[in-house]
Amino acid sequence: VLSNIEKGRVEFLISNGSSFTEAKKQAQSEILKIFEITKPDIAESENLDISQQGDDNAILLAISVVLQGYLTVPDLSELLANISTDIREDGELNSKTLGSTLINNAKLIKLDEIRENLENRYETLGLNVTIPDFEKYVNQFIDSTDFEYTGFIEYPTSGKYGLNLLDKTRTEYSEGSCSLNAILPEGTSLKVKVTGFNFYPQENHGWEISGGFFNSARTGEIDFGCHLERDTTSERINIFVYENGADDYTWTKEITVN
Structure with missing residues (x-):
């Protein structure tokens, strides 16, 4: 070369x-x-x-x-x-x-x-x-190097099914349909864990579910349709995001369902 x-x-x-x-x-x-x-x-x-x-x-x-x-x-x-x-x-x-x-x-x-x-x-x-x-x-x-790294995983504000649970800027959601959406550059990978009793997975495009984790199955845009409901015992859902094979979560957030 x-x-x-x-x-x-x-x-x-x-x-x-x-x-x-x-x-x-x-x-x-x-x-x-x-x-x-x-x-x-x-x-x-x-x-x-x-x-x-x-x-x-x-x-x-x-x-x-x-x-x-x-x-x-x-x-x-x-x-x-x-x-x-x-x-x-x-x-x-x-x-x-x-x-x-x-x-x-x-x-x-x-x-x-x-x-x-x-x-x-x-x-x-x-x-x-x-x-x-x-x-x-x-x-x-x-x-x-001074070259700029641009290979960040993107988390849009919404996906095919509604507001994106992986949007880093949003913490409040309403009952109904939502997305688990990310855009992965070539070579990247993503693993997500969602905890809470009011989160229900539905349609899937580009994710695999294993051991309680959502794992990216490809690069490009991946989306997972899900449904949120209010829970009288716990309105909060915790999301843990692991980027590029990280052993510890890269970032996390807590969301509230209204």
Whole structure:
């Protein structure tokens, strides 16, 4: 992937008087800087191998997983092409949208799963491979970058069935139909627990119910039709929301049914 991104920048530098060797080294350094990495003695991109140990190979793997995220192959190809075009003339990633894609990917990918999947893949191939420590470079990028994270789960004010119980700004609802509605960017997940005796699930689009939890079954917009009734013993319902596989709830709210 580094070679793909470098190509346009290398061509531009050569056309402006740099030697091929100089252009390759400069382009590689500029790309590493995008990912908050500085390593002047790193090997040429073509000589890096994610199945080998060492910091250089860990850097390649870290950049690869940040670029890939949860993107499809066509989307990844488009991202690589857009980054290559953006950095061609000045070596800097100026697009806020592209930068946000990178930090969104970095924050949403599950590093332990990536390592496990790679180890299983090589084991299946009969190869004894030690995956390099790529995690530290992904976390370094997350901690240091100025790119803006935009991969937040959205909670609209209403859904198909009525007012949205997940609307963070509303705490009072009337008897009748309501929605459990969220819009999930690619790579995100959601789990919701609702407590109370006056909440009744009905129609479902995009949720799975397991162990008393509502779990997102897909990304995009998901909606669950439900019915609220006043309860003379307890008018209050508590909602606990767990985002992106969190063990502890990300946020919670208490609602009243009038």
